[in-house]
Amino acid sequence: MASIVVLVGDDHADLPDALTLLPHALDLRTELPDDLPPSTDLVLVDAREDAAAGRDLCVHARAHADQPILLMVGASTLAVLQRTWGFDDFIVDRAAAAEFDARVRLLATSSPSANLLSQGPIVIDEDAYTVTAGGRPLNLTYTEFELLKHLVSHPGRVLSREHLLSQVWGYDYYGGTRTVDVHIRRLRAKLAPEHDGHITTVRNVGYRFTATRES
Numbered sequence: 001m002a003s004i005v006v007l008v009g010d011d012h013a014d015l016p017d018a019l020t021l022l023p024h025a026l027d028l029r030t031e032l033p034d035d036l037p038p039s040t041d042l043v044l045v046d047a048r049e050d051a052a053a054g055r056d057l058c059v060h061a062r063a064h065a066d067q068p069i070l071l072m073v074g075a076s077t078l079a080v081l082q083r084t085w086g087f088d089d090f091i092v093d094r095a096a097a098a099e100f101d102a103r104v105r106l107l108a109t110s111s112p113s114a115n116l117l118s119q120g121p122i123v124i125d126e127d128a129y130t131v132t133a134g135g136r137p138l139n140l141t142y143t144e145f146e147l148l149k150h151l152v153s154h155p156g157r158v159l160s161r162e163h164l165l166s167q168v169w170g171y172d173y174y175g176g177t178r179t180v181d182v183h184i185r186r187l188r189a190k191l192a193p194e195h196d197g198h199i200t201t202v203r204n205v206g207y208r209f210t211a212t213r214e215s
Helices: 051-064 075-080 097-108 142-152 161-169 178-191
Strands: 003-007 025-029 042-046 069-073 089-092 116-119 122-125 130-133 158-160 199-202 206-209
Touching: 042 051, 042 097, 051 069, 051 075, 069 075, 069 097, 089 097, 116 142, 122 142, 142 161, 142 178, 142 206, 158 161, 161 178, 161 206, 178 199, 178 206
Parallel strands: 003 025, 003 042, 042 069, 069 089
Antiparallel strands: 116 122, 122 130, 158 206, 199 206
């Protein structure tokens, strides 16, 4: 039996019988709690009635929850589905109970990638070489990817320009520390205003990444 947090819209319809008749524990919420119960196996996002609201719930859940996300959609929602919403799998609401059970079981027992790095809204998949910020994929160069990965790997720690230069560019790099500033500026531009505050400048020292955005 899986423990499932179900995120529903404010004016949600009843959940499908195929889901409610299964022996899973369902915890219905209109928004993601700050601290999910540690027993939570997965998050089910209901996007049947309002695709845009479902997308927003999904993106928020991806940024703040480590559990797998199952997106439940109606047939009319299929045409607008995008992987950038951040779900791990989806299911149509008319699916049979056996399909609901299989998808829940497979997601609930899946183990996260050992090379998945997550801090705040930033999720870095080293195997797939992808980065998302708040569920939105970022198009990074190799150096930008490695720089962000190193920052996210040391949350709260102030990293000097010299340290970043040696760890990201390598000890045999002969350029100056100014290149670090240039790449940080490019990273912040790609993170956009809603996420660029996670990388802060420590004057005369270097840079720090924090999971909580600083203004």
